[in-house]
């Protein structure tokens with residue numbers, strides 16, 4: 001079976017450190033998969049490999065059966081890999097519309113030179129791009145801030161704009177890097193709802209890195225656990241939560257105490 005996104009024995013070394021070590025994982029259409037692990041486990045490096053920001057040391061990554069070896073990083077977006085970043089990477093002086101439109105332009109086929117030579121396609125593409133941006137704005141319920149300068153918005157609103165920009169690339173799989181970090185509970189619940197809607201209504205698969213264990217356990221179909229770059233285990237949230245290797249990996253760290261507490265609360269139905 002061809003998976004939507006497939007990593008096989010993916011390794012990334014920095015000098016002597018295996019930041020990611022022989023990781024094999026996949027995401028199928030319609031799935032929400034989370035990658036968790038203590039600080040330094042290799043999660044961000046893994047995302048940077050999947051989105052073409054970093055080259056692999058060894059192994060392979062494919063999307064819809066197409067091996068990404070030799071594919072230029074900017075083409076990853078066109079092949080359907082979209083992402084958000086851990087630290088907001090928005091144009092703070094641009095409006096919400098401008099920022100989401102940037103995502104659309106990453107996806108568009110027309111280059112600047114082509115745009116200078118032909119008129120028909122670029123113009124049609126531009127009209128279609130603006131229409132798509134408006135659909136995304138409506139989907140994310142941010143009509144009321146569409147013309148606001150991004151730098152003036154709250155952190156939660158900015159995160160939503162970043163989500164919008166990633167959606168504007170029309171991804172087949174969307175990588176969300178700690179999308180709810182720094183958000184309050186209400187904002188987190190809003191994002192959880194949007195993630196589920198993105199899957200249900202837009203048919204986009206999701207791969208997320210997350211420290212918020214409530215979110216992970218609530219919305220993931222499968223959870224992949226890393227520690228020191230290697231996979232500890234992979235499975236349904238309930239299986240992963242009680243895995244001895246996972247508990248051990250988290251024990252003693254701050255994230256672990258939060259995670260352990262969250263896991264227990266979830267198990268105990270305290271939410």
Ligand SMILES: Nc1ncnc2c1ncn2[C@@H]1O[C@H](COP(=O)(O)OP(=O)(O)OP(=O)(O)O)[C@@H](O)[C@H]1O
Nearest residue numbers: 014017018019037038039040041042043044045046
């Ligand atoms: N550019 C780099 N050069 C050298 N080492 C790196 C580089 N990037 C990451 N590392 C190392 O690789 C390991 C994995 O780091 P990574 O940032 O991927 O972990 P993480 O799971 O995302 O951590 P966090 O939860 O804190 O964001 C760490 O030991 C880190 O120091």
